[in-house]
Every structure is written in C-alpha cells, then in structure tokens.
Amino acid sequence: MVNLIWVLLASVGIIFAAFNGTMEEVNQAIFSTLDEAVMITLSLAGVLVFWLGLMKIAEEAGLLRGLAALFRPFVQKIFPDIPKDDPAMGYILSNMTANMFGLGNAATPMGLKAMKELKRLSGSDKASRSMITFLAINTSSLTLIPTTVIAIRMKYGSVAPTSIVGATIIATIISTCAALLIDRFFHYRRTRMLNHD
C-alpha cells in the first residue's frame, strides 16, 4: 500500500504539473525537499543521540521498569503480545508519556527505540501486531497539552489561548480510542483469514 501511495503521489503530481504549467515549481520542490530531509535527519540525530543515551541510563537505573510496572495492568491489555517484564514496555510507556505532555522531540527517540525492541521480539521484517497497535496510538496523537498551538494562539492575540485544551483532549481521547478499536478490528480480521487457510 505504501508503494502504491508513494508512486501515485509522485506520478500524479508530475502528470498534473505537465497540464497545469507548474513544472518549474515541481523542480524547485524536489531539490529543496532533499535539503530539508537531510536537515530533519540531522536535527533528529541530535535528539536521538541525546535521548537514547539518557533513556539507557533510565533503563539501567530501573526507572523504565518502574514506569512499566505502574501501568502494567492497563498497557498489558493493549499489548497482549509483549512479555511482562520486557524493556519494550518501558520504552512504549516513556514514548506515550512524552507525547501526552507535548514533548514531541523526546517522544520520537523513545518511540524509535520501542520499535527496535518490538523488532527484537518479533525478529521479522514484517510489522508485528504490537508494532501496528503502537503506531496506531502514535498516529492518533496522545497530546493532552498542545503547547505549539497554544503558543501560536498567544502570538496572534487570543483572549483565551488555552480555551482549546478541553476540546483537544476530548478529540484526542476519541481518536485514540477509535485507533485502538480499528486496530483490534483489523487484527481479528487478519487472524480470521489465517484460520480459514
């Protein structure tokens, strides 16, 4: 599906540009995006190196295990395939916690590390059930305090910059619950199809 989307976005874009007279813009976009991708990777490298180092200390000091133990009953239900005391659980929880508080640049390194741990558990190049669930939670966003949005609202003179926090929390809860339900639905569909074989 990703292959299809990738090919479609680029080829539809190029063909459209041919009729629309925007080939110039497309050319510019291609080369400025190359720079942008390298810049994003570089700045990600910085946060990755820092946070993975710090989280390694947290892991060795037993903080991640503590965090995992605290939320175990709840998270075990969402990720039934992960063994009880696995470090993957600690990284998943740190990612979720960082996300909730709007610490996006701390959340990504922990999420990537969690994915590595999940890959160690599954040992295949196919997305495992836990990986799909973890991504579903992340893509639906867990933000409780949208710090960036509040900052923009303040900048443009809002009388109540934080008025959208309530609405954001409700919408986030709905979208995350929906993500989990949709994920379960696809999981059961997959297992049903396997049983039919």
Added chain:
Amino acid sequence: MISIWFIPGIILLVLAMATWKRVPAYEVFVEGSKEGIQIAISLLPFLLGMMVSIAIFQASGAMGAILKVFEPLMQAIGVPEEILPLAFIRPISGTAALSMTTELIRTFGPDSLIGQLASTMQGSTDTTLYIITVYFGAVGIKRMGDALKVGLLADLVGIIAAIVVVFILFQ
C-alpha cells in the same frame, strides 16, 4: 510555563536515580547514544523518499485540485470550507499542517470558529505518514501490514471528532 521545568526535571530525576543505584551514568549514556546515530542514518532514505513524493504532489497543484472537489460537500454539511485543506494535509505533512494552522489563525483570528477548529485539529491528530515512515524505516520493516489503513482511518475519526467537539463547545 511549567513546561520549561519538564525536561531539565526528567534529566535530574534520571541522573539522581542512576547515582543512587550506582549506575556509571556517563559510560551508559555514551553506550546508549551510539544507537541514536545508527537509527538516524538508516532513517534518511525512508524520510527523503517520502518527502520528495509529497512535495511533488503539493507543488504541482494536484493537492489543491483534489480539495476543490470536496468544497461543495463541506458547504453542504455547514463546516467552513477553509478548514478542509488542513484536514487533508494533517496526516500527510506535519510542517505543511503547522504552517496552514498558523495561517488560518492569523487570517481569521485565534478565537473565531475557524481558528478554534484549526487549533483543535492540529492538536488532536498527528502526521500519520511521517510517523509510519520514520518508525518503520528506523527498524527496517518492509511489510507494514494494516498499519497505514489503521492510521488513516483513525485520522478520519480524529478530524470528525475535532469538528464535532468544537461545534458543541463553541457554537
């Protein structure tokens, strides 16, 4: 303002715990950090490939043309059509969505209906395509299973939820 205390606070907590548990903090830090470089480098091809494709689609004007098709539908259900491009771009490109949100807030004011809608949408869903590309790319997952379908469907629910909640709370 509490948020500026957060990250230094976490760092202090981790270092204090490490000292208490007699973990050689600096050595462990360096050991864990190395993994970060490796992840970042393996990420670049995935990220760059996806970003170029999206950039072509946007710059050609194809994105805008698709949105035009949906405008009448939005008008019919009473949702301001100005919000539609944001709803579409949010799962695809984080930077584009953020600049769009900023533009909407600047133009219509943060406390207008459109301003509230844009703010809530921006906060309550995330950039699905980016997350999937980066997370699967970093660990070399080739077959993504249902991840994209699940993510995009959840985005759709999230966008609708944002619109409904804002209408209930602010109208």
